[in-house]
Amino acid sequence: MSIAMPAPDSRVIAQGGRIVAALRAVLPADAVIDDPQETRAYECDALTAYRCPPLAVVLPRTTAEVAAVMRVCSDLGVPVVPRGAGTSLAGGALPTADCVILGTMRLNAMLEIDTANRFVRVQTGVTNLSVSAELEPLGFFYAPDPSSQLACTIAGNIAMNSGGAHCLKYGVTTNNLLGATVVLTTGEILDLGGPELGPAGLDLLGVLCGSEGQLGVVTEATLRILPRPEGARPVLIGFDSPEVAGECVANIIRSGVLPVAIEYMDEPCLRAVEAFAKAGYPDCPAVLIVEVEGSKAEIDDQIARIREIAAALNPVEFRESRNADEALAIWKGRKSAFGAMGRLGDYICLDGTVPVGQLPYTLRRIGELSRQHGLEVANVFHAGDGNMHPLILFDANKPGDLARAEAFGADILRVCVEVGGCLTGEHGVGVEKRDLMSDQYDPDDLTIQMQVKDVFDPAWLLNPAKVFPLEASAAHRARTVSMAAAE
Amino acid sequence: MSIAMPAPDSRVIAQGGRIVAALRAVLPADAVIDDPQETRAYECDALTAYRCPPLAVVLPRTTAEVAAVMRVCSDLGVPVVPRGAGTSLAGGALPTADCVILGTMRLNAMLEIDTANRFVRVQTGVTNLSVSAELEPLGFFYAPDPSSQLACTIAGNIAMNSGGAHCLKYGVTTNNLLGATVVLTTGEILDLGGPELGPAGLDLLGVLCGSEGQLGVVTEATLRILPRPEGARPVLIGFDSPEVAGECVANIIRSGVLPVAIEYMDEPCLRAVEAFAKAGYPDCPAVLIVEVEGSKAEIDDQIARIREIAAALNPVEFRESRNADEALAIWKGRKSAFGAMGRLGDYICLDGTVPVGQLPYTLRRIGELSRQHGLEVANVFHAGDGNMHPLILFDANKPGDLARAEAFGADILRVCVEVGGCLTGEHGVGVEKRDLMSDQYDPDDLTIQMQVKDVFDPAWLLNPAKVFPLEASAAHRARTVSMAAAE
Numbered sequence: 001m002s003i004a005m006p007a008p009d010s011r012v013i014a015q016g017g018r019i020v021a022a023l024r025a026v027l028p029a030d031a032v033i034d035d036p037q038e039t040r041a042y043e044c045d046a047l048t049a050y051r052c053p054p055l056a057v058v059l060p061r062t063t064a065e066v067a068a069v070m071r072v073c074s075d076l077g078v079p080v081v082p083r084g085a086g087t088s089l090a091g092g093a094l095p096t097a098d099c100v101i102l103g104t105m106r107l108n109a110m111l112e113i114d115t116a117n118r119f120v121r122v123q124t125g126v127t128n129l130s131v132s133a134e135l136e137p138l139g140f141f142y143a144p145d146p147s148s149q150l151a152c153t154i155a156g157n158i159a160m161n162s163g164g165a166h167c168l169k170y171g172v173t174t175n176n177l178l179g180a181t182v183v184l185t186t187g188e189i190l191d192l193g194g195p196e197l198g199p200a201g202l203d204l205l206g207v208l209c210g211s212e213g214q215l216g217v218v219t220e221a222t223l224r225i226l227p228r229p230e231g232a233r234p235v236l237i238g239f240d241s242p243e244v245a246g247e248c249v250a251n252i253i254r255s256g257v258l259p260v261a262i263e264y265m266d267e268p269c270l271r272a273v274e275a276f277a278k279a280g281y282p283d284c285p286a287v288l289i290v291e292v293e294g295s296k297a298e299i300d301d302q303i304a305r306i307r308e309i310a311a312a313l314n315p316v317e318f319r320e321s322r323n324a325d326e327a328l329a330i331w332k333g334r335k336s337a338f339g340a341m342g343r344l345g346d347y348i349c350l351d352g353t354v355p356v357g358q359l360p361y362t363l364r365r366i367g368e369l370s371r372q373h374g375l376e377v378a379n380v381f382h383a384g385d386g387n388m389h390p391l392i393l394f395d396a397n398k399p400g401d402l403a404r405a406e407a408f409g410a411d412i413l414r415v416c417v418e419v420g421g422c423l424t425g426e427h428g429v430g431v432e433k434r435d436l437m438s439d440q441y442d443p444d445d446l447t448i449q450m451q452v453k454d455v456f457d458p459a460w461l462l463n464p465a466k467v468f469p470l471e472a473s474a475a476h477r478a479r480t481v482s483m484a485a486a487e
Numbered sequence: 488m489s490i491a492m493p494a495p496d497s498r499v500i501a502q503g504g505r506i507v508a509a510l511r512a513v514l515p516a517d518a519v520i521d522d523p524q525e526t527r528a529y530e531c532d533a534l535t536a537y538r539c540p541p542l543a544v545v546l547p548r549t550t551a552e553v554a555a556v557m558r559v560c561s562d563l564g565v566p567v568v569p570r571g572a573g574t575s576l577a578g579g580a581l582p583t584a585d586c587v588i589l590g591t592m593r594l595n596a597m598l599e600i601d602t603a604n605r606f607v608r609v610q611t612g613v614t615n616l617s618v619s620a621e622l623e624p625l626g627f628f629y630a631p632d633p634s635s636q637l638a639c640t641i642a643g644n645i646a647m648n649s650g651g652a653h654c655l656k657y658g659v660t661t662n663n664l665l666g667a668t669v670v671l672t673t674g675e676i677l678d679l680g681g682p683e684l685g686p687a688g689l690d691l692l693g694v695l696c697g698s699e700g701q702l703g704v705v706t707e708a709t710l711r712i713l714p715r716p717e718g719a720r721p722v723l724i725g726f727d728s729p730e731v732a733g734e735c736v737a738n739i740i741r742s743g744v745l746p747v748a749i750e751y752m753d754e755p756c757l758r759a760v761e762a763f764a765k766a767g768y769p770d771c772p773a774v775l776i777v778e779v780e781g782s783k784a785e786i787d788d789q790i791a792r793i794r795e796i797a798a799a800l801n802p803v804e805f806r807e808s809r810n811a812d813e814a815l816a817i818w819k820g821r822k823s824a825f826g827a828m829g830r831l832g833d834y835i836c837l838d839g840t841v842p843v844g845q846l847p848y849t850l851r852r853i854g855e856l857s858r859q860h861g862l863e864v865a866n867v868f869h870a871g872d873g874n875m876h877p878l879i880l881f882d883a884n885k886p887g888d889l890a891r892a893e894a895f896g897a898d899i900l901r902v903c904v905e906v907g908g909c910l911t912g913e914h915g916v917g918v919e920k921r922d923l924m925s926d927q928y929d930p931d932d933l934t935i936q937m938q939v940k941d942v943f944d945p946a947w948l949l950n951p952a953k954v955f956p957l958e959a960s961a962a963h964r965a966r967t968v969s970m971a972a973a974e
Binding site for chain 2: 204253354355440441
């Protein structure tokens with residue numbers, strides 16, 4: 001393991017039995033798991049290189065049960081790691097040996113559907129896809145659509161401010177979250193926001209969204225829902241070079257056409273996808289899939305404009321889908337890209353985000369760094385909002401290869417920050433990019449963020465060792481404690 | 488004055504000369520104003536019923552000068568009231584007698600225009616309209632467009648999370664603010680956000696936007712800019728009753744058509760507007776102006792769908808603009824509505840916001856309350872996002888009439904909160920709605936908001952007596968101080 005984790009609190013480990021008993025006293029019998037065989041299922045999330053079984057797992061069904069768990073853990077000084085479906089690619093739900101995992105999957109009720117006011121209220125353990133599935137017969141959908149949407153929960157989406165291919169047009173979770181019920185470590189329950197335009201006073205909902213379980217556990221959420229568009233149609237555009245494809249993305253955005261999605265795939269990715277899914281993609285250095293939606297007139301109009309923008313850049317191919325089958329064929333390869341890459345070997349998936357105009361430069365720099373580190377990289381990502389997902393290929397069985405891949409990844413993320421971008425678009429910081437936060441923020445910025453955490457979670461029990469650099473957070477905690485003593 | 492203000496700090500008043508001298512030591516001579524003749528210009532904002540000359544006024548030109556002011560005021564314990572153009576309708580920039588007004592109007596440089604990456608960087612004293620004016624030759628614009636856009640500054644827009652008629656499609660300030668340079672009371676300078684997708688770690692930009700000068704002074708901002716649409720076209724629809732007009736709004740929103748603006752005017756407003764601007768509006772109980780934009784094909788398509796939705800509700804008129812003159816005629820009355828109302832007498836303009844589906848009910852309740860309080864009310868507002876602006880008419884020369892109007896206004900805002908809405912859509916809480924915050928939030932919610940303020944402004948020097956109920960904030964401060972003493 002090349003990312004350091006703090007030593008577990010031995011006092012907490014020592015009183016493990018007492019902690020489990022206290023949790024059993026406030027929860028139904030089936031809601032507390034401490035059998036090591038069973039807790040093992042929670043030892044990692046989708047960043048599988050890092051694992052650690054927790055002390056215990058709780059699976060509450062109500063906000064009141066979550067509050068009871070928080071009070072017990074707070075009283076006994078036990079860290080709590082909230083967990084949605086465990087699909088975090090950044091180790092956002094990685095346990096520590098002294099923690100209780102608070103799983104949200106049984107908080108799975110749809111509470112209210114209101115199409116006239118365009119919102120739903122859900123318990124946050126519902127999966128992302130099930131929200132849209134419930135809405136489909138009514139002609140509505142919930143916009144954020146991460147690749148993991150079949151499994152991932154709204155709780156995890158809120159914690160990570162998740163995105164997806166449709167975010168270019170509809171925004172990420174923070175743009176679609178209207179309200180939340182949050183349980184703090186004290187057991188206090190806050191109701192933030194609601195189905196109106198915006199909150200009066202300080203907008204705590206905004207800072208909660210994307211806070212990666214650092215501030216509280218969100219048990220209920222009010223989500224904006226949208227009417228399903230009449231239709232959608234993708235086009236596929238092939239280019240001679242990554243830079244020209246990047247230029248095409250920037251030109252589309254600049255022109256004012258707003259596609260629902262602009263996806264990018266480079267040659268290594270296209271090769272893997274062809275071998276796996278035989279999607280019939282052209283053989284060229286870079287491909288864009290651009291999807292537009294709306295009424296037939298709107299779709300025709302937008303595609304005509306995209307055709308014109310692309311034509312000025314001499315594409316090697318411009319393939320328009322004329323029916324549902326052709327649309328499916330265009331998406332087939334993209335949707336299987338991560339699976340296809342997995343067959344090539346181990347990979348790390350990055351999530352750096354850059355201003356769209358910096359895509360050509362960033363793609364060039366990634367190529368240079370690939371040669372420098374001697375590791376292959378494939379690019380497949382949401383180009384329209386500059387959210388890059390370079391996949392660094394390595395061999396997990398080769399000693400030192402993971403560490404080399406991580407060093408390469410860190411260099412790519414530093415380039416993203418350098419051009420005015422940031423470490424993460426939708427995966428979150430987690431443990432993975434925790435120590436790179438010092439490249440993104442100066443110490444004053446980090447201190448203020450940590451002070452805001454102090455307000456919500458004064459004892460720092462929530463989701464330890466994530467988001468903030470270990471050294472900086474340890475120093476901050478020591479300072480806070482000594483200041484309180486001096487006062 | 489029926490809204491109480493706290494007594495000024497006599498120790499601060501007593502050392503007025505020393506404070507001014509300290510400010511003069513760090514700023515150019517013309518940047519400090521303490522002549523009572525001149526400071527009088529800053530004694531109120533657009534909530535003109537409330538006035539109080541400040542101790543002094545500073546007009547810094549750079550972030551460094553703002554930081555110097557903050558350090559001086561922090562050292563001497565002087566409250567600071569940040570002020571944009573003073574167009575707040577909620578008393579958001581109302582001075583206290585012991586405060587220094589920090590005016591942002593000389594922070595007026597355009598720093599960077601980047602159309603490829605769709606952002607501008609500005610000093611925040613630039614006016615809202617000047618940003619779009621700079622961008623016009625390049626084919627771009629900045630979306631939030633409050634009615635006061637000719638005068639109001641980006642600083643004020645960020646503080647109040649300002650909206651405007653175009654917000655229905657493009658969102659309010661928080662949806663268009665990408666980054667900010669903020670000076671804290673300590674003089675510390677934070678750089679938040681930037682032109683990328685979203686921040687890593689805690690999203691402090693979100694909580695800053697709309698914080699009404701409670702957390703820091705924003706000196707520079709990165710704003711998202713948009714390509715100008717090819718065209719725009721309004722339609723005017725007249726209805727038999729306010730409720731049916733409200734239903735039409737809800738049905739349009741529900742259908743998935745997304746107009747740029749849906750504006751509502753009721754009979755009292757239409758009467759005033761006709762007398763003043765002779766816009767040729769129909770004589771009926773409620774009128775909607777719905778504007779759509781895009782390419783010609785998109786516009787035609789959207790108007791056809793709106794026509795169909797309206798037809799189902801038997802409108803008394805459906806007037807489509809066929810050219811620029813007709814479009815102007817449709818907007819003429821709406822744009823002069825506030826001026827027209829002003830000729831009828833004094834009024835208070837409210838800003839409560841409700842879920843769109845609650846518009847019919849809320850309009851009916853406002854009518855009932857009007858009869859109950861014996862005061863006339865006119866409604867003219869951004870209906871598409873439920874942002875209501877009831878205008879309560881009263882006579883400032885009649886003793887007790889202002890207080891009656893304020894009581895009526897408070898009742899309307901309570902109805903907004905009751906139906907799931909909130910106190911303010913775009914004007915902010917200010918002093919005006921400060922004490923109603925207890926109707927919107929329970930004590931725990933308010934405490935967390937105040938604790939977040941503690942992080943940014945521990946001595947509570949920034950913009951005193953706004954946003955938080957006076958009693959609640961005094962109690963919070965007393966508790967914080969006694970806890971620090973006990974530790």
